[in-house]
Amino acid sequence: MVPTTPLYEDTRDNRNRPHESINDLPVHKLTDPQIFYPVSESRQFNRVDAGRVFSAAPALENKQVNDAADPAEAVSRITQNPSHIEKVGKGEAEQQVLQPADARIPHPHLVAHERFRQSRPTEYREIFKAYNERLRQEETAEKERKRLAKERQDQQLTKVQPESSRFEFRFKDVVVSKETTGTDGRGSKAPGLRYGVPSYERKKGQVKIPTRVEV
Known part of the structure; x- marks a missing residue:
């Protein structure tokens, strides 16, 4: 009942019958509507432009379009700097601009490696050198993000450790406002998630089973 993939002895068989087909990838909720977007014939419309159309974001300028022409470099900028992704909307409706599938998959460096390998099929040393360099850049960017987050x-924390004590107290300043608590008082950005708001967990008629699955 569960689909299986045998171990290929020849890599060419893996290309003919891939382990994960394109139909198995989850569908993003922003791509549900069908949109007819007019584009001039001289304009190169790629996945980056399609994501901006689905997100209702303004079109990129000519300089930004030229920068996004190289898919490997564009994806590297997104994966190495996820905090710089443009956002659209206001308030609770704010969300990031839909990125291309090459940047949303968990292994974007493999896509760049395959593109580079197909462009230079005979330069094996350069292929593996570029692949290792790409991995090193991803690991360096990940370590830098973790360091800055820490x-x-x-x-944001104030640490206090009294003398002759093995405990350390940590205090954090918080802001309780409509933006942090939300309109119903259950916002997750403020302390006391349910303070002062009755819980409807045991109220009669509440549906406990999931009625839909959001991907």
Whole structure:
């Protein structure tokens, strides 16, 4: 009942029958509507432009379009700097611009490796050198993100350790407002998630089973 993939002895068989077909990838909720977007014939419309159309984001300028012409470099900028992704909307409706599938998959460096390998099929040494360099850049960017996140967290905390005590108390300044608590008082950005708001967990008639699956 469960689909299986045998171990290929020849890599050419793997290309003919891939382990994960394109139909098995989850569908993003922003791609549900069918949109007719007019584009001039001289304009190269790619996945980056399609994601901006689905997100109702303004079109890129000519300079940004030229920068996004190289898919490997564009994906590297997105994966190495996820905090720089453009956002659209206001308030609770704010969300990131839909990125191409090459940047949303968990292994974007493999896509860039395959593109580079097909462009230079005989330069094996250069292929593996570029692949290792790409992995090194991804690991360096990940370590830098974790370091900056830890520094920001340490700056928000005030640590107090009394003398002759093995405990350390950590205090964090918080802001309780409509933006943090939300309109119903259950926002997750403020302390006391359910303070002062009755819980409907045991109320009669509440549906406990999932009625839909959001991908």
